[in-house]
Amino acid sequence: MNAGRRKVGFLVFDGVKPLDFVGPAEVFSEANLTTDAYELRFYSPSGENVTTSMGLRIGVDGAAADSGPLDTAIIPGSEMAPAVFDDRSLREAIMRLAGQARRVASICSGAFGLAATGLLDGHSATTHWKFADVLAARYPRVAVDAERIFTRHGQIYTSAGVAAGIDLALSLVEEDLGADVARSVAQHLLVYMRRSGGQSQFSTALKLPAPRTRIAQAVASYISDDPTRPTSITTLAAHVNVSTRHLTRVIRDELGVTAAAYITSLRLELALNQLESGMTVAEAAAAAGFASASALRRAFHARYRTTPSEYQRRFRSSSEDRAPAL
Template sequence: MTRKRIGVLVFDGVKMLDFVGPAEVFVEANQSLAAYEVVLVSADGRPVQTSIGGPVGVTRAAADAGRFDTVVIPGSELPPARFVTPQVLAAAEQLARGTRRLTSICSGAFVLANLGVLDGRRATTHWKFTKALARQFPAIDVDHDAIYVRDEHIYSSAGVAAGVDLALALVEEDYGADVARRVAQSLLVYMQRAGGQSQFSAALTGPSPRSPLVRKVADLIWADPAYPYTVEALAAHAKVSPRHLTRLFRTELDSSPAEYVTYVRFAVARDKLDAGFTLTEAAMVSGFGTSEAMRRAFVMRLGISPKKYQQRFRSATRGVG
C-alpha cells in the first residue's frame, strides 16, 4: 500500500495543538496499516517558532515538498494580519496545487480565504474568528458554529481539538470506520463529533441522562453511533439487565435504548448533511447503513427526505454573515 502524503504547513506563531493534534491522528493510523506519511513544511525549509515558544524543525521547504494527497493549514493565536504573510501565502498556494484535499484548522481559514479558494463556499473557523472572516471575506458562506465543514474537496474546522475531529473524519473517509475507531480508542478520544455539531453545545437536544449509568450508555452510543448495538450489549456495558436498562431509559429519556440509538444516528446524519456530506456518506457514517433507512428516519422525524432537508439547509444559510 502506498502511503498518502499529508503536508502540514507550519510558520512562526503557529498554534501547536492545531497541527500536532491532526498529525498524531494520521500517525496513529499507521499502527493499523501503512496509511500516511506526515511531512512538516515551512515556507523556506527552516524551523519555526510555535505558540508555546519552542522551535519545531521541518522536513522540507514548500517549493521542494512535492505533491500531497492532503494539505493541512493550521492557525495561530496571532491576528491573521501578522501570520498570513506573503511568504505563508506563497507556500500555501504551492502546496495546494494538485492536492486531493485542502484543509484548514482554526484561523488557518484566513490563509485559504486570502488565496480565494473559499469564495462561494461554506467554511468555518474558531468562533472567536468567524465574524472577522465573514466581514473581511463576504464571498465566503461562513458557518459560525460548526465543528468542521466540507465543501467538495476543501475542509475547514474550528480550533484546537476540532482539528482532531476533522482528521478522524478524513481517516474514516480513507480507510473506513473501523480504522478511525481504533485510532480514536488509541488516542483516548471519542469517535469524531459530527461536523455540523455546535462548537458550544452537545448534539443531543432532547432530555439529558440524569443517572451515571444511563449517561455511560448514552456516551457510548454518541461516541460511535455506527456500531451495531443491541439492547443486550448495552445492558452488559452498564452491568444491568436489559429490562432494567430499558426501564431507566424510559424514565430518563422517554425512549427505549433502541429508539435512542436511532435518534443519535438521526442527529449525526443531520449534522453530516449540514457539513456537506453526500446522502450515502451520511448514512454510512451515522450507522443507518443505507440511504433508504436514513430517509425513513428523516421522514418520520421531520416530514421531509434527507435530500430536501439538505437543500433547505443550504438555501437557508446562504445569507448568513
Template sequence: MCSEFAGPARRRIGILLFDGVKMLDFAGPAEVFVEANQSLNGYQVVLLSPDGGEVSTSIGARVEVAGAAADAGRFDTVVIPGSERPLSTWATPQVLAAARHLSARTRRLASVCSGAYVLGELGLLDGRRATTHWKFTTDLARRYPRAAVDPDAIFVRDGTLYSSAGVAAGMDLALALVEEDHGADVARRVAQSLVVYMQRAGGQSQFSASLSGPAPRTPLVRAVVDLICADPAAPHTVQSLAAHARVSVRHLTRLFRAELERSPAEYVAFIRFGVARDLLHSGAGVTEAAMAAGYGSSEALRRAFVARLGISPRKYQQRFRSTGSAGAPLLAVVGS
C-alpha cells in the same frame, strides 16, 4: 487548487507550520498518517514553514521542518493548522503567501481549527461550506460572509476543500482522509491503534460552552430571567412571563431578543437544557434530570438532546460525566 495530480505510490502530505502554531493541530493529523503506514506504505508527511526555518509552537517547543513551502514541490494533501494567538500575529503575509503557493500545488487542501482563517484570507472559502472550532465560528462567518460556516460540524468536506473543528477534530478529519484513500478497514486499524473514535457521534456543540450567553442588561429582563432560573420546571409561557413583568408579550419578546438574543420561549428551553445537562454531569438519571428541568418525560429530554447535540442524554452522560476508569467506558474501538 489544481484539479489533477499524478501522485506517487506514497501520498505526500504537506503541513504548513509557523510560529505560534497549536501543537496538536498538526501533530494529531500527522500521527494519523504516520500510523496508517503501519498497515501500508501510504504516506510521506512533510513539515514545512514559510522560509524553511524552524518554528516555535504553542507550547514553546521548537520544531525543525523539511524546507520552505516554495521549494517543496507538489502534494496530494496540504494541511493548514491553526493558532489561538490573535490572527494578525500568525496569519502573516509570509504565511498567507506560503499557503497560497501550496494550495495551487495540491489535490486536497485541509484546515484544522483556526487554520480556516487562512483559507478565508485567500478567498478559498467563498461559496464553500466550512467549519472551525466552535468558539471561532461566529467570527469566521462574519469575516467571510460568502462562506457557509457550519458551527456544529466536526469536519466538513466541500469538493477537494476540507475544514475541521479544533485540536482532536483534526484527527477525525485525518482518519476520514485515510478512509477515503485506503478504505474503512485501514482507518479503523489506525483508530484502534491510537485509541480514538473512528467516527464520533454528534457535532461539536456537545463539547462547546454553548450554554453561555449574554447577560440581561435591564432590571426588567433580569427579573424575568431570575424567575425562570429559580424554577425552570414551572409552566412558564410568554404570557405568564409578560404578566410577571407587567409588560406586553410583544414588548417582552423585543427586550429578550435585544438583550439575550432569544425569544422568551427559547430562553426557557435554553435554561431547562442547561439544568438537565448539569444534572447529568452530577450523576442524576435521565428521568430525574428530565423531571427536575421541566421536560416532563425522559423521552422529551432525549428529543431535546438529539436535536441540539446529535446524541442521547445517556450517551452524553457516559462521555462527559467522568474521565476516570470507574465510570462508563469512554472508548470502545478496540475489537470493534
C-alpha cells in the same frame, strides 16, 4: 519506503499553534501503526525552522515550494490570526501546497489562510467560534458557519478549534481507510470515533451570554435548576414577579433568545447527557422534558444536524469498544 503511502504535508510557520498540527498529525501517525498508509512531512514558507506560539522550535523537512505532489495539505492556525496570514510568503506557501495536493484542510484559524488565497470563495467554512465573526466580515464571499465542527466542499475541508482538528483528521482517515481503522485510531487516542461535522462547537450554557440583571439571573437559574418541569412565559413571569411583556423583553435583551428557545437549548444539553449515559431516545426525551421522542428528534436535528440515535451510536462506538474485556 512504501510507494503507496499517502503524503500529508503540514505547513508550519512562526506563531503557529502547536496543537493545531500536532493533534491531526498524531491521528495519521497512529493510523500508521497498523496500516503504514501515511507519510508525514512538515514544511515552512522558506524551508527554515519555525518558532510556535508557545516558543517551541520546530524543525521542517523543507520549503513549501519543494513539497512535490501531496495527497493532503494541512494548514494549521495561529492565535495571531488573521494578521499572520497577511504575510505574502505564507499565502504563497499555502497556494503552493494546495496546488500540489488532492485535498486541502485547515485547522482552526487556518481558515483565514485558505480564505486569503481565495480557496474558500463561494464555499461554506468554519473556524473557531471566537474567530468566526472576523472571518465572515473580512471575507464576505465565504459562507461562515460557526456552529459546525468541520465542513467539506469538494476537496476543501475546514475545522474549528484544536479538538475539531482531530475530528477532521479521523474523518479523513475513515474516508481513506474505512471506519474500522478510524475507530481503532480513536480508541488508542482515547477520543470519540468521530463527532459529526455538524455538531455544535460548544455547549449552550457557554454559548449564551451571561445574564446581568437580577431578573435575568433568576430566570436563568429557575430554568437551569430543572429544565424538565413545565415552563411558560407566564410561570416565569410569576416566579420573578413581573409582567410577561416585561420579562419577554428582558430575556431577549439579556440572553439574545426567546424564553422558549432558551428552555429548548437547556433541554437539548440535558438530553445529550442522558443519551451518553445509555438512555434510549424516548427515555432521554422524557428525562429532558420533551413532550415526545419525536419532539426531541426534531429539536436535536435542528441544533446538531444529526439524529439522537446516530449521535448515540457514534458515542457508543468509541466508549464501548475501549472498555477492557472482563
